Amino acid sequence: MYGYGAIFYKYILSVNMLNMIGEAMHVIAVAADYDGTLAEGGKVSPSTVSAIERLIASGRAFILVTGRILSDLLAVFPEAGLCSAVVAENGAVLYRPATRERMRLGSPPPEPLVRALADKGVQPLDVGESIIATVRPHEITALEAIRDLGLEHHVVFNRESVMVLPPGVDKATGLRAALAELRLSPHNVVAVGDSENDHALLQAGEWAVAVANAVPTLKDIADQVTAASAGAGTAELIHEVLRDDLAAAPARHRIEMGQAAGGSSVSIPAQGENLLIAGSSGSGKSTLAVGILERLAQRGYQLCVIDPEGDYESFAGAIVFGNAQRAPTVPEILSALERPDAQIVVNLVGMPLQDRPAFFLGLLPRLQEWRARTGRPHRILVDETHHLLSPDRQPAPTVWAPQLTGMIFVTVHPDSVAPSALRAVTVAVALGERPERTLRTFAERAELPFPHTAPVALDAGEAVIWRARSGEPPTVFRMAPSEGDRRRHRRKYAEGELPPDRSFYFRGPDGLLNLRAQNLMLFRQLAAGVDDATWLHHLRQGDYARWMEQAIKDPWLAEAVRRIEGQGSLSADESRRLVAQAIEERYTLPASESTI
Incomplete structure (x- = not known):
């Protein structure tokens, strides 16, 4: 009837990816820092570039997340075009290599702050689209200038580098922006880094990796530490992803x-x-x-x-x-x-x-x-x-x-x-x-x-x-x-519409009635109007508790009503009142409805 017997796939998938569907985490993207993680001495080796190419050929994405200013990065890494996205300036700039478009994710550097740092003799002083970059020990001067100007900017370290960034901007926010554009989930991302400013990056992915040369504090939070350093360590990680999708990785969450x-x-x-x-x-x-x-x-x-x-x-x-x-x-x-x-x-x-x-x-x-x-x-x-x-x-x-x-x-x-x-x-x-x-x-x-x-x-x-x-x-x-289960029960069973085979029917002792209650609100309304003989007939047969357990799927309400049904001395009016009260306590029916 639906014509799904023959499935024609729109997308061509690598055999390796199809075989890895069943693993605990399916890696769709690798997000890597540049200096000290992908590059050594500012350059990426041909073997590391080859590993990135193999990753991309498998159908996965490679995302670069760096503290560098974009123009500086593109000058030293001509293979940036391999990336699905580049996050520069420590999360403040998103670059799309395929179209060469860029998007600023943080506010521009405040002019008074740049002037104040220059006046205090801070050198080097590099100003990007959002970032202000210098080196140690100028972090003290930067913090004092931020305080004196009443700004909310913050200072981030990358070994000897010092970066001043707008509030709320880090590598994690930049990665999330890139993933949103690529329509990928962070739960399918492996993040790899080496320095202090990579803490946010590693915590943003599903699996966190530190290369062997990483600072101790980053290794402490990482799920995995590579045997090799820098680019060789990242290539090692990529090889593991391609081999078995990190099948040996234990569940992080x-x-x-x-x-x-x-x-x-x-x-x-x-x-x-x-x-x-x-x-x-x-x-x-x-x-x-x-x-x-x-x-x-x-x-x-x-x-x-x-x-x-x-x-x-x-x-x-x-x-x-x-x-x-x-x-x-x-x-x-x-x-x-x-x-x-x-x-x-x-x-x-x-x-x-x-x-x-x-x-x-x-x-x-x-x-x-x-x-x-x-x-x-x-x-x-x-x-x-x-x-x-x-x-x-x-x-x-x-x-x-x-x-x-x-x-x-x-x-x-x-x-x-x-x-x-x-x-x-x-x-x-x-x-x-x-x-x-x-x-x-x-x-x-x-x-x-x-x-x-x-x-x-x-x-x-x-x-x-x-x-x-x-x-x-x-x-x-x-x-x-x-x-959510309580909300689901309230909406569906109190006010929604159950199918006929799961509705309650007031039929009476002689089967002369056929009054359908397709939710608890209608059940209460019909219960108020049926004659005493019909009400007591179903009560004494345990029909109400049985319906609430099997159709309403609420064992707690069913047990409360079952106790009422077991009190044989109750009058029709009293048992009606107690059943209605049990329903109301459990589902808090609309106030506009009159009490039975």
Whole structure:
């Protein structure tokens, strides 16, 4: 129906990049300082230039981030045209070699400050488009002049060099400006430097590297120190990127999921490992998933959520494609992914149920292609995975890359998920009743040995995590709270529109009524109007708590209503009041609505 059986890629990708899709961090760009990092004695060796050329030939970008004035740099580094972008003047100037355009990112040097330094005999005194540069020990004179003139400029050091810059300008801000123009994420950047002014640069990338000749303080914050110095060290780094995309690099950033006994943090890498979240309806899967997505988005990682039932349409800050009336399209999804800061929700509610798996299996290779070229989205969440990747819809090798990582699978039934997907899972989380049975089912389907585990009874808000290939036993932890989950429930379940099969129907003891409540607000309104016999009929059968647990997916509200249902002596009016109060406390319905 959707015509995605044959995929024709617009972009030609190197074999190496395609093979590296599954690594923890997909390196799309290397950002390097010039003096002492790329160059030695002001010059870049032919072997280092050759390494840069190989990096670019692989489809990656090379970004130069230097404290030098641009004209000075271009005079000593004629190969600057190889760069996708040049950030000069320690973050104050952005240069596009392809078009030879430049953009000043900081304010011009204040004339009174330049005059004051010249009058005080500061030499050398180089004035750029934004920077004022000199050498030690003139930093004291510069600081005094800045103070006397009441300026907000700051002084930055680069070994013996002294740079005066506008407020808020450093190598990190310059790199971010370059990445924004190139539509790349800092989470796919390796940054390498050697001196004091490179601290900001290294902290701005996903992986921080100091060359062997770097100052000790920079080595202290670096994730990696090269064996070689200066340009040879940068060439060494580039070789590692080309060889295996820094496959051996441990995760620098982790995302908290909760806390185990004793207060130790339970987390997963921000990128890389595949996560399975499995459990019965109402067990808290969405709470955990939304919390993970929130923390990823807060750190700037790009997300793509495949949402078959519209459960994530209220995710804060996300662009939602598709609704009850309209199905999403692949081109609009890919177009939105162009923005590194865009968070995408693909809502499949408007698509016939039987067409959703085919759409997903058509979208997935396009996302793989996108990742190979940009490293994004960093995480792909697939809700209701048992519908989209069921065993009878085993994805073909051309569609499902076994090495694909960064996936989050959410399902009620792990035994109904394609084994090829389960075999890619490295971390599994089980919720609800008998979580050890859920994990054992996953292990059997993924062909993994599962340790003997006694039955586990979880309290509300608890889950069990198993790092499937670590040899460690499963561990109980308490999930970190999710603010977005409460907002999502309020908007969708209190005021939105549930599909007919998940709505509540007041039918009465004789089945004569058919009053549909597609959200909690309508439920309260209908509850106020139905006759006592109808209200008590559903109350005594436990229908309200069951609906709130299975359709509203709120175990806390369901438990509160279940306690009300268990009080057989309550009148119709009293039980109505208590149920309405429980809903109002949980969802804070609009004040304009009258209280039942």
